[in-house]
Amino acid sequence: MAKNTLSSRFRKLDIDEFDENKFIDDHDEAVDNQGPDGTEIENLIRIGDTMTAFHLALRNPPLNTKNPAVKERALAIVLRVLTSFKSSDIEPAVKSLDRSGVDLLMKYIYRGFEKPSDNSSAILLQWHEKAFAVGGLGSIVRVLTARKTV
């Protein structure tokens, strides 16, 4: 047999790394936001101040980090806040957000849709309806085209 069939080390080489035309996404690895603070939000939900919990949960979204655990944790906290809202409180909460806040909320809503649980779908659909009324189709397009996801 020929000599070059003995070693299979070449199979571990990723030739795409050497492609000079390869697209390198120059994402600036900015400050890694660690996501919202779980305990503080839990306290706020317990005392019934869902609006402040909501605003806190949407602060510091972990958009830049590549660590999935951070993103999962942030998502869990946001979903906890969203599901603890009463239906009548949803609309004023959405109204209190600015444009980028609505976009961020839409991102979380769609992430929440990915794993439906017993009572999350109904409330998420209500959130979606209210956020859509403010953000329009553009906010959904931005969820689909966003390169930095929550």
Added chain:
Amino acid sequence: MAYHSFLLEPISCHSWNKDRTQIALCPNNHDVHIYKKDGTKWTKIHELKEHNGQVTGIDWAPESNRIVTCGTDRNAYVWSLKGEVWKPTLVILRINRAARCVSWSPKENKFAVGSGSRLISICYFEQENDWWVCKHIKKPIRSTVLSLDWHPNNVLLAAGSCDFKCRVFSAYIKEVEEKPGPTVWGSKMPFGEGAGGGWVHGVCFSHSGNRLAWTSHDSTVQSDLSVSLSSETLPLLCVSFITENSLVAAGHDCYPVLFVYDGTKGSVTFGGKLDVPKQTSQRGISARERFQNLDRRATSSETTEQGLESLHKNSISQISVLEGGKSKCSTFCTTGMDGGMVTWDVKSLESDLKDLKIV
């Protein structure tokens, strides 16, 4: 607002001649058709058959009366009218992917072609060899160039690309012109960059060349003022300045939208939806229809509108200024995937839509 349906196929691209009596368009195939206006009717007078692939860009130079076309067959042709016939001249672009957009420079001594080969070809005519020569702009473009617009100084070129950026390049060719003076885009040759979140579909300089706006696939309109406007509409595919302070953009929502560029506040804001307001007939809805609506659409709403309310019935892919230039546009035209062309009159839009103010 006149709507004219040319064909059933989408209009891939179009361009007008100098006095706006003729339009060259591509009906989604390998040809270019030239239609001439006779009153309110349009008759086809020429068919330009040379491309082997879909024609993706057409530009008609108003002064020199030459048409440049580019297509997915990686070629560009410059057509000159000899008598009654348009004769093509092949331009070798040296690209290995489809050409996507083409634009004559303001002085019409060169043209730029954006392509999928991640470069822009700047082509100029060399007298000694009687041949079109092209130079490439490669760095730092990382993906397909979707849209181009020339600055009025004939040297700067804005390019929007699929690598999410809009850039201003210098397309200075020393063989055909002198060095240009400084502009707001930097006195040295390159250039500025603006980053977005989606493919940059349309880019446009204002008439003076001091302002630049572009639309992106994440439903935003951005300008050199660096604050982007997130729109509530579907992504916009094309944009044009109609005055120094107003832009019109159109896209997948099938109607043009007005934006106001405010230099003092440093922002671009939504100005209004430009479309003919539809008169809805107020007829009562029968009980049977109410239940039918509930069954089909889960709402028992009054409207039995099945289609779109806008003039265009499918996405608008290109917008061009007809009269008045980019500083005081009085008419502009849109073509789209429904095969139709609409000419919009700015004065009547202002009077029809009450809240609209074109500054």
